[in-house]
Amino acid sequence: MRASAGDVSAQVRQGRVSATSITERYLEAIESFDGKLHAFLTVMAGYAVEQATRIDKLVEMGKDPGPLAGVPVAIKDNLCTRGILTTCASRILENWRPPYSATVVKKLERAGAVIVGKTNMDEFAMGSSTENSAFGVTRNPYDADRVPGGSSGGSAAAVASGLSVVALGSDTGGSIRQPAALCGVVGMKPTYGMVSRYGLVAFASSLDQIGPFGTTVEDVALIFSVIAGHDPRDSTSLKVRRDVDTGSLVLAPAGVAASGQEGTADAPDGPMLDEDAYIWPAGHSLLDGAIEGLRIGVLEEITSDAAPDVRRRVEEAAAALVSLGATVEEVSIPELHYALGAYYLIAPAEASSNLARYDGIRYGLRVDAEDVTSMMSRTRSGGFGSEVKRRIMLGTYALSAGYYDAYYGQAQRVRAVLVDAFAAVYRDYDVLIGATTPATAFGVGEKTGDPLAMYLSDVCTIPSNLAGHPAISVPFGAGDDGLPVGVQVLAPALGEPVMFRVAAAIESAARSLPPPPVCFADGMGVQSDMGDGHA
Amino acid sequence: MGMSDLVGYRGYEPVIGLEVHCELDTLTKMFCGCPNSFGDAPNTNTCPVCLALPGSLPVVNEKAVELAARIGLALHCEVRSSIFHRKNYFYPDMPKDYQISQYDEPINVNGWLELPASGVRIEIERAHMEEDTGKTTHVGGGGRIHDSSFSLVDYNRAGVPLVEIVSRPDIHSSEQARQYVSELRMLLVSIGASKARMEEGSLRVDANVSVRPEGSGALGTRCEIKNLNSLRSLVRAIEYEIERQVDLVSTGQVVVQQTRHWDEAGGRTIALRSKEEAHDYRYFPEPDLVRLDFDSDRVARIAGALPPTPEQRRARIMSLFDTSTGADLVATIVEMGLDVLVISAIEHGVVPDRALSRTANEAAARVEDALNLDPGTYARLLMMEQDGKLTPTQTKAVLQAMMDSGGEPESIASTMGFEAMEPDAMVSVVTGIVDAHPDEWQRYRDGESKLAQFFVGQVMKATRGKANGKEVIAALDKLKADAL
Known part of the structure; x- marks a missing residue:
């Protein structure tokens, strides 16, 4: 069995296993297995051992290193790590080392996690296969000829292959859930604003959200509970508290993060100001509660067009929920047909602006030229890959004078319509379920020549990003080809508690999926079902 | 234009x-x-x-x-x-x-x-x-x-x-x-x-x-x-x-x-x-x-905490005067930011014309230093002049000292020896000066009134500025009347 975060931290906190020995085992595993997968862009060996040593010292001193004590974590290479390469899998940031760490990275480390490396991705998170990385493809651990999905393909592959216990990715249109489904792990996108984006290299600011990967819903809930919470450095970060009586999440009276810095000239890496570090005292309680009586809709628009084997898994999941006492009905939101179109205007538009700063002036690649304009132009031409350029051009066009209203403006109106349509459905249903992806993992190179076909692989996941809602993909057995299938649970904004409960129920009913052929399953050095890791 | x-x-x-x-x-x-x-x-x-x-x-x-x-x-x-x-x-x-x-x-x-x-x-x-x-x-x-x-x-x-x-x-x-x-x-x-x-x-x-x-x-x-x-x-x-x-x-x-x-x-x-x-x-x-x-x-x-605009500040000073003369002077004072001194002085009982002229002449000549003056303290100085405790000359000297290095007008005046003269002492000085200048005194008595300034000057010299010019002239006039 691949190790779980809960087990690792429990053993480390009790002093049964040292964080250092766990870290070293994982670093060795990455060394021996990652050549086949290329899940990692940077392995942080020295740094990880330092962190592990620090945690072991805390344990020796009788102090609690936190709920993730000694847990190996892999993080997507678009999350800033102080002094450590953060490339976004792009030539333009090939040698960039940030002088600061993302809020989520600080939160993980404060909880005792050990960051073992930075994972591969589609360049600037633009893609669905991790083939758009400037530094080579990541392979699906279940079949090296298949893609792991994307854009967080490296994180999904790392967790699926046991090279990391948990991982972080970012999800702008499905970039956590889609690779999670294709690699047979759990992946979750939180409510927009639940997790600080400070230190996440922006792709599309109004859609981006950081979220966890794990082998179990419990692990994902645990990581979520550590990284969620208000951050004064992110103005879109929500002030949320958990109602003690009902267990549900409610916005704090102040609502959305208000403005408010003046005279707080704290250093970029100074102390964080968030008062409530964890919304949940322990992630586990997120899974408590019955399914009985819940009203669940099977969302037609993200299910009926899926491949028959994927659709069957969704139907089996629905049947399992019925057997647990939930009411399950088919439900349709016809407006979702416009989601993909709206997404491919809004996301590129924001990206065209977010990526303007890569101009060769202050950091990253610079291709010299006779004057500043040519220098910028040559730097960007040489530094960005073709998919990134395609989206910058799409987005620039969508925002141009005379076209704004027809494209960007219209897409924003569609977005508002979608939010309303979801709200109407959530008056009758607690959560919705459906497919995470239209099909199981496709072949490496299969869709690289056809951008539109590639874009369509996000059709089931995009609606939650446009609405700002949480969603999670849970592995549910295999398709006809033996590759993993994911079932998706969608919930309204702040609906994480009920979403996790339903996800855990689906997980418990799922047909077991064997670990992938490329797998390190001996993380804690204790007895393992999988022996040397090869099934 | x-x-x-x-x-x-x-x-x-x-x-x-x-x-x-x-x-x-x-x-x-x-x-x-x-x-x-x-x-x-x-x-x-x-x-x-x-x-x-x-x-x-x-x-x-x-x-x-x-x-x-x-x-x-x-x-x-x-x-x-x-x-x-x-x-x-x-x-x-x-x-x-x-x-x-x-x-x-x-x-x-x-x-x-x-x-x-x-x-x-x-x-x-x-x-x-x-x-x-x-x-x-x-x-x-x-x-x-x-x-x-x-x-x-x-x-x-x-x-x-x-x-x-x-x-x-x-x-x-x-x-x-x-x-x-x-x-x-x-x-x-x-x-x-x-x-x-x-x-x-x-x-x-x-x-x-x-x-x-x-x-x-x-x-x-x-x-x-x-x-x-x-x-x-x-x-x-x-x-x-x-x-x-x-x-x-x-x-x-x-x-x-x-x-x-x-x-x-x-x-x-x-x-x-x-x-x-x-x-x-x-x-x-x-x-x-x-x-x-x-x-x-x-x-x-x-809005409640909004400091006054120049427009409001000009209107404020103008409202403290009887006529609208001096609008240009007021605009200049406001532009320099010295209107707070004028207003404070007037609020403490200084006659508006005196408040404006002391500010426009002595304070405006050293704007940067004048901006550091405490308006209440400034008002006390001008009241000392108005009450006859300081002569105009003494007032100017004390003001320069306050702009040089701050301080309270009362203690600066005292340090400078600017004690107000007792009326009897002043009269005896005037009598002494008159006795010492019989020719001028005769001409003054014969109606050459501009010689008053000569006697005031002599008295000031003798008292090192302590005497009040107006009181000196009053004393001269009394002597003149008594001699008739």
Whole structure:
């Protein structure tokens, strides 16, 4: 069995296993297995051992290193790590080392996690296969000829292959859930604003959200509970508290993060100001509660067009929920047909602006030229890959004078319509379920020549990003080809508690999926079902 | 009034709108905690946010919002909820290659500013928030970007909070433009919103200039003039541009819509780029920031704490006088910021004329030092003079000492030995002086009244300024009457 975060931290906190020995085992595993997968862009060996040593010292001193004590974590290479390469899998940031760490990275480390490396991705998170990385493809651990999905393909592959216990990715249109489904792990996108984006290299600011990967819903809930919470450095970060009586999440009276810095000239890496570090005292309680009586809709628009084997898994999941006492009905939101179109205007538009700063002036690649304009132009031409350029051009066009209203403006109106349509459905249903992806993992190179076909692989996941809602993909057995299938649970904004409960129920009913052929399953050095890791 | 106002512009009327950028006087920048400070070593006031490092995010400076609202209220604007937009264009001194600004939902709209001399109201279209850029220095080749060998960028100014105040095209001469900027500058300082120093670039002006036949209601094609770094350049550039445009239209040529650069040394404007080359800024709502809510309570709170505008301060002093004479003097006093001294003195019982003249003469001569005086202490000094405890000469000496090194007027007067003379002692000094100058005394008695000043001078000399001139004359008159 691949190790779980809960087990690792429990053993480390009790002093049964040292964080250092766990870290070293994982670093060795990455060394021996990652050549086949290329899940990692940077392995942080020295740094990880330092962190592990620090945690072991805390344990020796009788102090609690936190709920993730000694847990190996892999993080997507678009999350800033102080002094450590953060490339976004792009030539333009090939040698960039940030002088600061993302809020989520600080939160993980404060909880005792050990960051073992930075994972591969589609360049600037633009893609669905991790083939758009400037530094080579990541392979699906279940079949090296298949893609792991994307854009967080490296994180999904790392967790699926046991090279990391948990991982972080970012999800702008499905970039956590889609690779999670294709690699047979759990992946979750939180409510927009639940997790600080400070230190996440922006792709599309109004859609981006950081979220966890794990082998179990419990692990994902645990990581979520550590990284969620208000951050004064992110103005879109929500002030949320958990109602003690009902267990549900409610916005704090102040609502959305208000403005408010003046005279707080704290250093970029100074102390964080968030008062409530964890919304949940322990992630586990997120899974408590019955399914009985819940009203669940099977969302037609993200299910009926899926491949028959994927659709069957969704139907089996629905049947399992019925057997647990939930009411399950088919439900349709016809407006979702416009989601993909709206997404491919809004996301590129924001990206065209977010990526303007890569101009060769202050950091990253610079291709010299006779004057500043040519220098910028040559730097960007040489530094960005073709998919990134395609989206910058799409987005620039969508925002141009005379076209704004027809494209960007219209897409924003569609977005508002979608939010309303979801709200109407959530008056009758607690959560919705459906497919995470239209099909199981496709072949490496299969869709690289056809951008539109590639874009369509996000059709089931995009609606939650446009609405700002949480969603999670849970592995549910295999398709006809033996590759993993994911079932998706969608919930309204702040609906994480009920979403996790339903996800855990689906997980418990799922047909077991064997670990992938490329797998390190001996993380804690204790007895393992999988022996040397090869099934 | 400028020469051109007298002779007109050959049958054409200039139409001018001004865009004034002012840096807000905050401790920190608009979207990060870096110091907002002028003149520091290059690139020392920077952080991931104002350098636009990947992953960094902006957080709005609450103080900047308050100051922006103050500007709106002082300009009689509607202050309301607003959003930020991104203004996209590439420039090396703009770290994100977009500027966070406000577009179609700015914080302040529809106000006005009254020109003090004429009472003309210039309407304000909007006053919105945005961030400043860094500063580029082109090295070699005469300092212009085109022929320089390399350029250096200082990002200390990048992200400094700005408010851009946009007037409607209500201005019709360079002199009106000068008055508008001058009054606006004073207002910004007065309400504590900006240091508004043109020489440091904390107040910058762009002028939109067009001309039209007198009597026409239509607007001509405008040119925007940049690089106006002083009131003098503003006036010169507008004059030049009006003449240039009148030359064109009066000879049947057309004005091309352009952005033009004021060349101070050459005394002319030069075309930078035409409308066709203008940027498409691709404005869209800034997704990293949320709506800035402004309810009526918050507006009322800021309005309640708004320091008085120059207009209000002038009105305040004028209301303390019986007549409206001295309006120019009052305007000057307000411009210098010395009106608080006048008002304090009058409130403590000093006669208005005395309060104004002491301030306009002695205090105004040393404005910087006078601004450090405590108004209450200043008022006590003037009351000592009014009560006859100090002579005018002594009062001036004590005031100089207070401006030199502070202190209380009572103790300074005492240290200087400025004890008020007992009346008997003064009379005996006067008698002594009269006895010592029999010829002059005889002539004075015979009606040569200007000799009074001679005797006052002698008494002052003998008493080292302690005597009160008026009392000396009264004593002389009494002696004269007694001798009859």
